[in-house]
Amino acid sequence: MEAWLYILGGATGVRALTNLGASCYLFVVRLGKEIHAYLIDAGMESTDSDGAVSAVSWLAPQDLEKLQTILDSVGVKKIDHVFLTHAHRDHAAAVALKKIRRHLTHDSRIICTRPTAAFLPRVLYDQFNVSNRRKENLPYDKDDIEETLDRVHAVKRPEILELVPGKISVLLWRNGHIRGSCSVIFIIKSGKTEHTFMFSGDYATHAQLTTDGAPLPPDDIRISHLLSIDCTNCAEDVAKGTDEKTFWKREIIRMADDAHNTNKAGGWFLTSAFALDRAPTFARKLADLGLRVYLDGPSARKLWDIMESEDGFWCMGDRSVNANSEEIEILNAVGSALDSNRKVGAIVAPSGMGHGPVAQYMRELLPRENAMYGASGYLAPGTNGYKALRAERGSTILLEVTDKKFEEVRVNARCEQYRATGHSLRKSLVRRIGEILRNSRSQKPFVGLCHGSTPALDWVQAQLPEFHTFRQDRPEDRCIRLL
Ligand SMILES: [Zn+2]
Ligand SMILES: [Zn+2]
Known part of the structure; x- marks a missing residue:
């Protein structure tokens, strides 16, 4: 052999x-x-x-x-x-x-x-x-x-x-x-x-x-x-010597606390996560922790439906992420969370690294001092999320707004990385x-x-x-x- x-x-x-x-x-x-x-x-x-x-x-x-x-x-x-x-x-x-x-x-x-x-x-x-x-x-x-x-x-x-x-x-x-x-x-x-x-x-x-x-x-x-x-x-x-078992939960709680404080001060909280599994997960957890949540994008919704269907399960340890709740509003038009009739809350938009639907929100919210952007996991160098996290407050970054179209955007919002990995x-x-x-x-x-x-x-x-x-x-x- x-x-x-x-x-x-x-x-x-x-x-x-x-x-x-x-x-x-x-x-x-x-x-x-x-x-x-x-x-x-x-x-x-x-x-x-x-x-x-x-x-x-x-x-x-x-x-x-x-x-x-x-x-x-x-x-x-x-x-x-x-x-x-x-x-x-x-x-x-x-x-x-x-x-x-x-x-x-x-x-x-x-x-x-x-x-x-x-x-x-x-x-x-x-x-x-x-x-x-x-x-x-x-x-x-x-x-x-x-x-x-x-x-x-x-x-x-x-x-x-x-x-x-x-x-x-x-x-x-x-x-x-x-x-x-x-x-x-x-x-x-x-x-x-x-x-x-x-x-x-x-x-x-x-x-x-x-x-x-x-x-x-x-x-x-x-x-x-x-x-x-x-x-x-x-x-x-990443865990700074603390226990991995509880680390994931603690990071989500830290994110929810920051989102609550941002909302209390009248600002929007924005987080980005991969459409598959992550976006529904964060939407659900933030809603469970008392936030008003907007999940942007039909793609995240479709993947969520698959996750909840019979095809979404294969072994012990798989858990349902109940999509039906009043605290999560699922939006069909990208960017519509910021329509004037909506109250401030936490926006969860697909794309782990700050491109796609979330880029539209970043363009709107990064210049606002009372807003907050939170990245939920690993960020590859050069991506929108990476740039925002590394920018000094008040400086500008070149944001890829849509495919291959870049715009200068000032980063006045607070940016934070959570490691809910x-x-x-x-x-x-x-x-x-x-x-x-x-x-x-x-x-x-x-x-x-x-x-x-x-x-x-x-x-x-x-x-x-x-x-x-x-x-x-x-x-x-x-x-x-x-x-
Ligand atoms: Zn993977
Ligand atoms: Zn991988």
Whole structure:
């Protein structure tokens, strides 16, 4: 038996100092004369992060170009299946690219959880629509998207799927990041030996509103190697030494307190969050904490409806985020929260990093001294949210108001970053890595450090001398011989 891992995504060189890159891995297994290849995630890079006007809004994983050469070099004709850990753009939006689909056979499936399958059309059509609007080179057309969706195999509960009878099976296992997200665990048998390889996906050990924190893998599955682990929050001690278990809740309460104070002083509170899972979550939590909430945008509403439908659930730990309540007004016209007939409250608008619908509100509210803008999570450099957070009060920033249209906006409002994160914090993450690998059959298990900037990967690597670590930002680690 032989096995290799190729990291096709992430970022290397100076870009890796601040960029996480897209998620994309090729996992190759040779059993006797048979050879099998699996792709884990196919995300798009974020091109906003240069701060400049990009030629296109999308970019494939950085080494996807090399896929053909890699497959040729290991003697693989086709990719057996593609696995998607969740429906975020940086993990799923590249799956409809011809550069990936041309390597699939008639029987190749895109395997993901039922909620991810339900969200996937939105991820692909969102990218298509943005590219269409910007009149740029399209990543794929509608036929490409439909052909891709026809391949989806939706997994309804965490259970073992047999891929190659008696030899290769896989378990999708809850990982706490967003509704429907999962780790991918390969169990490979060769004669009497068994090797188990885990890709964490974006990973949170703490509970959030829509889903519980990641449990350990089942006791009877002994993870040999951890081929990717999410290091998003490891560049700094975000929790400042406090407990991760309650951190998420505390950050939401801090946000709600600031929103209350802003409203009391007659000003608007604005927060931005990804339309998928996050926007409904923040709307619900802020309403529960006594605020008048306006959720802007039909897209967030549609995704909320999917989350609440049967397709939105797949495992224990998934929780309903009741959409029906008087305290949350869902708006159909973007920007209409600020209509003069409405009382001040908290606006939740989609887009995690300050583009799309929320940009309209930022243009209106950032110049107001009594308003407040709160970012709810990670901000990539160069994005609207990043600029607003770093601007000195009274200075101006260049805000991308709509696609490729920039305007100078003065920042008089208070800006604050809340870290209600869907990724584990660094101390509990390191503890968790040890727990996952505690029964490994390998003397020095591999741990692939991924989804993090170079400073984040540096920190985690220094904590794990007992493991054989490799990292996505290092050119010499892009191909790892595992067995
Ligand atoms: Zn994610
Ligand atoms: Zn991610």
